[in-house]
Amino acid sequence: MRQKVIAGNWKMHCTIPEARRLATQLTKRLDKKPAPKTRVIICPPSTALSAVSEVAKGSAVYVGAQNIAWEEEGAFTGEVSVKMIKNAGAKYTIIAHSERRKYFNETSNIINKKIKTALRNKVKVIYCVGETLDERQNNLTKDIVLNQMEWDLKDLEVTDLKNMMIAYEPVWAIGTGKTATPEQAQDVHSFIRDIVDTIFKGSPASKLSILYGGSVKPGNAEDLLSQPDIDGALVGGAALDAAGFHKIIQASEKVGKK
Ligand code: PGA
Numbered sequence: 225m226r227q228k229v230i231a232g233n234w235k236m237h238c239t240i241p242e243a244r245r246l247a248t249q250l251t252k253r254l255d256k257k258p259a260p261k262t263r264v265i266i267c268p269p270s271t272a273l274s275a276v277s278e279v280a281k282g283s284a285v286y287v288g289a290q291n292i293a294w295e296e297e298g299a300f301t302g303e304v305s306v307k308m309i310k311n312a313g314a315k316y317t318i319i320a321h322s323e324r325r326k327y328f329n330e331t332s333n334i335i336n337k338k339i340k341t342a343l344r345n346k347v348k349v350i351y352c353v354g355e356t357l358d359e360r361q362n363n364l365t366k367d368i369v370l371n372q373m374e375w376d377l378k379d380l381e382v383t384d385l386k387n388m389m390i391a392y393e394p395v396w397a398i399g400t401g402k403t404a405t406p407e408q409a410q411d412v413h414s415f416i417r418d419i420v421d422t423i424f425k426g427s428p429a430s431k432l433s434i435l436y437g438g439s440v441k442p443g444n445a446e447d448l449l450s451q452p453d454i455d456g457a458l459v460g461g462a463a464l465d466a467a468g469f470h471k472i473i474q475a476s477e478k479v480g481k482k
Contacts, residue, residue, distance in 0.1 A: 230457055246464065247266060253467070265288045267290050292305065351391065370415075445457060457476070
């Protein structure tokens with residue numbers, strides 16, 4: 225059985241007091257027993273990691289960062305290291321979000337180093353892939369995803385996958401209100417699982433959680449999460465509203481085990 229996951233990517237939103245408030249609203253909603261079977265992760269901006277980790281302590285909520293530097297330490301002005309986010313309470317980090325690829329020119333080489341740096345430091349990775357609208361319209365979705373995975377995951381070991389999950393996030397669906405249909409998402413998710421089994425020996429893909437991201441909302445979560453290869457969601461905009469995000473967690477709790 226694969227771990228179900230609902231992760232919230234707060235992006236560049238929330239000052240420390242705002243982040244504390246949002247995290248508190250969420251943990252209160254999740255307080256009731258039994259604890260959810262779904263792994264709930266929230267990824268605030270790095271300035272709020274510490275405060276949010278304090279709020280999340282003892283709750284069902286795990287904390288993640290949105291990014292890390294590929295180096296562990298040194299003269300890298302403006303960067304935040306894996307040790308820093310870990311020290312601030314993060315157990316996870318998102319890597320290779322399409323906004324990082326696009327606005328911060330993250331190449332496969334950089335992404336590959338970041339993944340290895342995170343794993344070496346025992347921080348789990350939410351690794352993102354996905355195609356642009358242009359690429360989808362030109363029938364390049366699978367080529368793009370395959371190419372990203374081949375290079376981004378270069379030289380990783382099959383055991384590394386135990387500390388990773390993959391998020392399929394079609395770039396055209398992020399923050400646009402356009403969601404991939406459950407069938408479109410399922411098709412790419414099952415393709416990703418096949419690639420993982422091709423790259424890594426020993427069929428590890430059956431245990432790997434693959435999340436969908438791109439305009440996931442309370443209203444569409446259940447349909448997406450019901451697909452056989454969709455194990456969870458990486459939620460942007462809708463994660464900034466505790467009630468809505470909680471509804472997405474409830475949708476995950478509702479769908480059958482895979
Ligand atoms: P969205 O963002 O839910 O606002 O589309 C998803 C993401 O970028 O992770």
